Amino acid sequence: MWIDTHCHLDAPEFAADREAVRAAARQAGVGLCVIPAVQAADWAAVRRLAAQHGDAYALGIHPLHAPQARDEDLHVLEQALTEAAADPRLVAVGEIGLDFFVPALCTPEMRERQWHLYVAQLRVAKRHGLPVILHVRRSVDLVLKGLRQIGCVGGIAHAFNGSAQQAQAFVEQGLALGFGGALTFDGASRLRALAQGLPLSALVMETDAPDIPPQWRYRTAQARAEGAAQGRNTPAELPRIAQVLADLRGLPVAQVQAATQANAMRVLPRLAALVWA
Numbered sequence: 503m504w505i506d507t508h509c510h511l512d513a514p515e516f517a518a519d520r521e522a523v524r525a526a527a528r529q530a531g532v533g534l535c536v537i538p539a540v541q542a543a544d545w546a547a548v549r550r551l552a553a554q555h556g557d558a559y560a561l562g563i564h565p566l567h568a569p570q571a572r573d574e575d576l577h578v579l580e581q582a583l584t585e586a587a588a589d590p591r592l593v594a595v596g597e598i599g600l601d602f603f604v605p606a607l608c609t610p611e612m613r614e615r616q617w618h619l620y621v622a623q624l625r626v627a628k629r630h631g632l633p634v635i636l637h638v639r640r641s642v643d644l645v646l647k648g649l650r651q652i653g654c655v656g657g658i659a660h661a662f663n664g665s666a667q668q669a670q671a672f673v674e675q676g677l678a679l680g681f682g683g684a685l686t687f688d689g690a691s692r693l694r695a696l697a698q699g700l701p702l703s704a705l706v707m708e709t710d711a712p713d714i715p716p717q718w719r720y721r722t723a724q725a726r727a728e729g730a731a732q733g734r735n736t737p738a739e740l741p742r743i744a745q746v747l748a749d750l751r752g753l754p755v756a757q758v759q760a761a762t763q764a765n766a767m768r769v770l771p772r773l774a775a776l777v778w779a
């Protein structure tokens with residue numbers, strides 16, 4: 503089966519047709535989605551959604567939510583993980599990390615705040631023996647610094663777009679690299695070269711739906727200026743995105759499917775019980 507290792511099925515973009523979106527993904531061969539949470543207010547809903555659809559989930563505070571997050575949320579996270587300790591669908595702490603792309607998050611205060619929340623959540627993950635799902639936009643070196651300082655039991659660097667050396671550093675920490683719609687763009691030559699050159703054992707597939715639409719769903723700035731909405735990404739796109747990766751690497755897509763499924767189960771070990779269930 504295909505595993506979408508990063509899919510925000512709980513996002514408001516799916517409020518009107520969530521059931522249909524999940525059913526279409528299943529129809530396309532996506533047997534499992536990992537739903538990473540982005541803020542404390544969503545943790546209960548994410549857990550419920552995963553149970554309802556036979557999917558997996560992660561709990562955490564996304565760096566884009568750092569401005570609203572309270573220190574209290576870290577204690578609530580600790581409690582939520584303890585409560586869910588026996589829940590086989592809880593597979594990681596995430597989505598956590600650092601974002602230095604959004605200008606409002608780059609002030610000295612917000613950089614400090616993001617770092618505080620990131621490191622604290624790494625500690626929580628380690629205490630619970632859970633892997634991490636990492637957001638690394640324009641922040642790869644500092645994210646790696648946190649991993650080296652605190653340590654982790656593995657996980658995924660999601661929407662990876664760094665150098666081969668940085669990729670190798672994540673692999674040495676026991677993580678896989680998440681690839682998705684970004685590599686479908688003809689102009690993404692650097693990312694494509696990376697997806698082509700890394701060992702297949704380092705890769706997992708993801709959509710990040712509803713975000714990061716593949717090229718065939720993407721609406722250009724001009725189209726949007728003329729009134730088109732940005733194309734919504736869905737987990738059903740995963741096999742077609744993986745086909746692009748297979749073509750880049752000159753492999754049968756079935757081999758990409760088998761390898762990335764095995765990789766996902768290696769870095770998020772609790773997935774295995776769900777896959778074989």
Ligand SMILES: [Zn+2]
Nearest residue numbers: 508538597710
């Ligand atoms: Zn995400």
